[in-house]
Amino acid sequence: MAGNFWRSSHYSQWVMDRQDILKVRNQDLQSSKLTESEYQKIMIFFANVIQSLGESLKMRQQVIATATVYFKRFYAKHSLKSVDPFLLAPTSLFLASKVEEFGVISNNRIIGTCQSVLKSKFSFAYPQEYQYKINQVLECEFLLLEVMVRRRDSMVTGSVCSVVVAGLQIACVIHKRDFKGWFAELNVDMDKISEITRQILALYDLWQNYDEKQEILAILNKMPKTKVSSRPSSQPNEAQLQQQS
Numbered sequence: 001m002a003g004n005f006w007r008s009s010h011y012s013q014w015v016m017d018r019q020d021i022l023k024v025r026n027q028d029l030q031s032s033k034l035t036e037s038e039y040q041k042i043m044i045f046f047a048n049v050i051q052s053l054g055e056s057l058k059m060r061q062q063v064i065a066t067a068t069v070y071f072k073r074f075y076a077k078h079s080l081k082s083v084d085p086f087l088l089a090p091t092s093l094f095l096a097s098k099v100e101e102f103g104v105i106s107n108n109r110i111i112g113t114c115q116s117v118l119k120s121k122f123s124f125a126y127p128q129e130y131q132y133k134i135n136q137v138l139e140c141e142f143l144l145l146e147v148m149v150r151r152r153d154s155m156v157t158g159s160v161c162s163v164v165v166a167g168l169q170i171a172c173v174i175h176k177r178d179f180k181g182w183f184a185e186l187n188v189d190m191d192k193i194s195e196i197t198r199q200i201l202a203l204y205d206l207w208q209n210y211d212e213k214q215e216i217l218a219i220l221n222k223m224p225k226t227k228v229s230s231r232p233s234s235q236p237n238e239a240q241l242q243q244q245s
Helices: 009-013 018-032 036-056 061-077 085-099 107-121 134-150 160-174 180-184 190-208 212-222 238-244
Strands: none
Touching (some): 018 036, 036 107, 036 190, 036 212, 061 085, 085 107, 107 134, 160 190
16 A cells, blocks of 8 residues: 555556446446346445355455455446456456455355355345356456456545545534634535535435345346356456546
8 A cells, every 4th residue: 555645556557537437327327227226225235245255254354445446446437247246356356366465265265255244144146156157256356456456446435534524524514613714724625525425425326225134125127137148257357447438
């Protein structure tokens, strides 16, 4: 992790405008009839899947968080139909465990954990047997790594500092504290802060009214499906994903 955010690869390579994110996302929304809120619920669901997989594998929260970022970065640029999220979720953990130097996870363990966790905790959304094998996870890992290295953008619409300021603004409103003078002295774009604040509040509102067990199966059935077969050699590379986008 870089000691200076402004010199980090995250800032230089992985911050993009919200309009660019929506441009890619709208392809999925239009082709599948998903709504924006349903798309957000898919992202929440797979973040929960990654969290449960990571906890079952006794991973540090830092590894789980990194995997979640990888997962969202990938779909910030590529369609949901480019790679099955049920394959990308464990792949993101597999790669994050190496990047964060967590240690080696055996091939059998990652697949076995997917099978057991999906069956015990997410059978309401994934009632069938887990279909992917370790060869597909390994090939998907190379694809994910290629995307992480080459891409110059991400789902993040503001710097970490901007998100922190937005969080402080929300906290001040909740606790009825007047910090207008302090905010006025900050060298930040308050219009951008307001936009981030709206996004945060919209996400919390979505969480509050979201019943995952009741809703997610119908949403996943609407999700655009990958066109490639389940054979390892069928996984597209980065160049092919670019053509699909």
